[in-house]
Amino acid sequence: KAGVTQTPRYLIKTRGQQVTLSCSPISGHRSVSWYQQTPGQGLQFLFEYFSETQRNKGNFPGRFSGRQFSNSRSEMNVSTLELGDSALYLCASSLEAALRRGNNEQFFGPGTRLTVL
Amino acid sequence: QKEVEQNSGPLSVPEGAIASLNCTYSDRVSQSFFWYRQYSGKSPELIMSIYSNGDKEDGRFTAQLNKASQYVSLLIRDSQPSDSATYLCAVGSGSARQLTFGSGTQLTVLP
Numbered sequence A: 001k002a003g004v005t006q007t008p009r010y011l012i013k014t015r016g017q018q019v020t021l022s023c024s025p026i027s028g029h030r031s032v033s034w035y036q037q038t039p040g041q042g043l044q045f046l047f048e049y050f051s052e053t054q055r056n057k058g059n060f061p062g063r064f065s066g067r068q069f070s071n072s073r074s075e076m077n078v079s080t081l082e083l084g085d086s087a088l089y090l091c092a093s094s095l096e097a098a099l100r101r102g103n104n105e106q107f108f109g110p111g112t113r114l115t116v117l
Numbered sequence B: 001q002k003e004v005e006q007n008s009g010p011l012s013v014p015e016g017a018i019a020s021l022n023c024t025y026s027d028r029v030s031q032s033f034f035w036y037r038q039y040s041g042k043s044p045e046l047i048m049s050i051y052s053n054g055d056k057e058d059g060r061f062t063a064q065l066n067k068a069s070q071y072v073s074l075l076i077r078d079s080q081p082s083d084s085a086t087y088l089c090a091v092g093s094g095s096a097r098q099l100t101f102g103s104g105t106q107l108t109v110l111p
Helices: none
Strands: A005-007 A010-013 A019-024 A031-038 A042-050 A053-057 A064-068 A074-078 A087-094 A112-116 B004-006 B011-014 B019-025 B030-038 B045-050 B054-058 B061-066 B071-076 B085-093 B099-101 B105-110
Touching (some): A019 A112, A031 B099, A042 A064, A042 A074, A053 A064, B011 B019, B030 B061
Antiparallel strands (some): A005 A019, A031 A087, B019 B071
16 A cells, blocks of 8 residues: 655745645545654644544644645645745644544655755 | 653664663643654654553564553664664644654664
């Protein structure tokens, strides 16, 4: 079974530009979460989508947005890029299962390394 | 503010030894606990999940959970140089898929 795929793998942008990152979850997985990883802040939750709806959102400014399509693929967008947005952006997918069954495992894609100059 | 604390390390152990990684969390309603391994320049890889108090073993890895003490640990037996990586503890609360991560412990296994 193919894993989580993310495109592009690397991006270089300049301040003020916007960027769109794409994520395809593992086949059959319906939940997609996005995380930002930086050396200073570690891994931080951005948002989570299920059935084309954002269910949870982390503590990030409104410049960070996302969406999910009917085939569970997801995109995230960052507008008006700042130098501090340079990071590894990770997408994770999981099955939608009752939490009481404990199947809440998230599997990460390879990430998109964004550099803002 | 949900917090997950890990020993920042770095932790060095000789090949063949047991590596012990520890994690504490602040949110008492946390229900799911995970250990991820991240090699330098790569994305996190899930190696263990645990949901109930006690021990869970998978090969050379054993996860231990104590909800009363809000403590989760990972033991790596017969450590190999290929185990050298950063180990991330992650905690999930309620029905949310949101995970809160610790800052990671860098493990080096010396040949």
